Amino acid sequence: MYIWSQIFTVIEYALLGASYLAKNRKAIVALDIGSMATGIIAFILLGADLGMAMSVIILLANFYYLWDESVHSEKERKKYHVRDYVILTVVLVGIALVTIWTYEGPLSLMSVAATALYEISIWQKSTKVYKFLGIPVAFCWMTYNGFERSVFGVLCEMVMFITSIVGYVREIKAGKKRKAARRKK
Numbered sequence: 807m808y809i810w811s812q813i814f815t816v817i818e819y820a821l822l823g824a825s826y827l828a829k830n831r832k833a834i835v836a837l838d839i840g841s842m843a844t845g846i847i848a849f850i851l852l853g854a855d856l857g858m859a860m861s862v863i864i865l866l867a868n869f870y871y872l873w874d875e876s877v878h879s880e881k882e883r884k885k886y887h888v889r890d891y892v893i894l895t896v897v898l899v900g901i902a903l904v905t906i907w908t909y910e911g912p913l914s915l916m917s918v919a920a921t922a923l924y925e926i927s928i929w930q931k932s933t934k935v936y937k938f939l940g941i942p943v944a945f946c947w948m949t950y951n952g953f954e955r956s957v958f959g960v961l962c963e964m965v966m967f968i969t970s971i972v973g974y975v976r977e978i979k980a981g982k983k984r985k986a987a988r989r990k991k
Contacts, residue, residue, distance in 0.1 A: 811851035812958040815951075818845040819962030826940055826966070826973035829980075831883075831933055832875040838928065839868045854954045856908040860921035863904060864928075867897045871928060884931055894929050898922060913953040920946035934977045940970030 821841035828834045842865035849858035870893055875883060905918050920943045927939035944967035951959025 807851050811848045811956065814844050814848035814851065815956060815958045815962060818842075818848055819959075819966055822966055823969045826937055826969045827976070829933070831931065831936075832872070834933060834936060835868050835871045835875060835928065839865060839872060842868060848956075848959075849954075852954055852956060854910075854956075856905070856910050856914045857917045857950060857954065859904040859908050860901065860917050863897060863900045864921060864924060867893065867925060868928065886931070890929070894925070897925050897929075901925070911953075913949065916946045916950040916953065920950065934974070934981065937970055937974040937977050940973065941967065944970055 818841050821837050821844065825834045825837035825841065828837060842861045845861045846858055846865065849855075849861060874890075901918060901921055905915070908914075923939050923946065924943045927936045927943065930936060944963050948960055948963035948967065951963055
């Protein structure tokens, strides 16, 4: 079971790493859905109830974000609507409720912090914010994976930490290039 959990962990993080390098929100969300689905399996195999529950909440929220990206025009997607705030509130309340039911000690709260930060990052309609918040999210998950004794989880989160920094730096550079190109026009 442990070996299988580590195999699913590597797949989860490969998909997550790809999301930090993706250029648009729809690709990010689609990759995150695959990442969360494999992460759920890994946490089930590890017996990590809180991590699994957090991943389920995020997976469900990501289906909403994917729907939002698919059915609305680019102009509409950039705006925040009441439904966006409702979804964020429901997800954050869900995180709090699940935490109460599955609390495993103070270190398990690192998965809660990671999940809340992740939710706020993916909820934002900015790939730059998503990639920036990936840095503390990776640190929190790295700590939680250590608590759950997931060696590959810790190693993969180290890679995610680096990948999120690279993705964020690339996002900043791309933004500077876009600004420079606009100035030339």
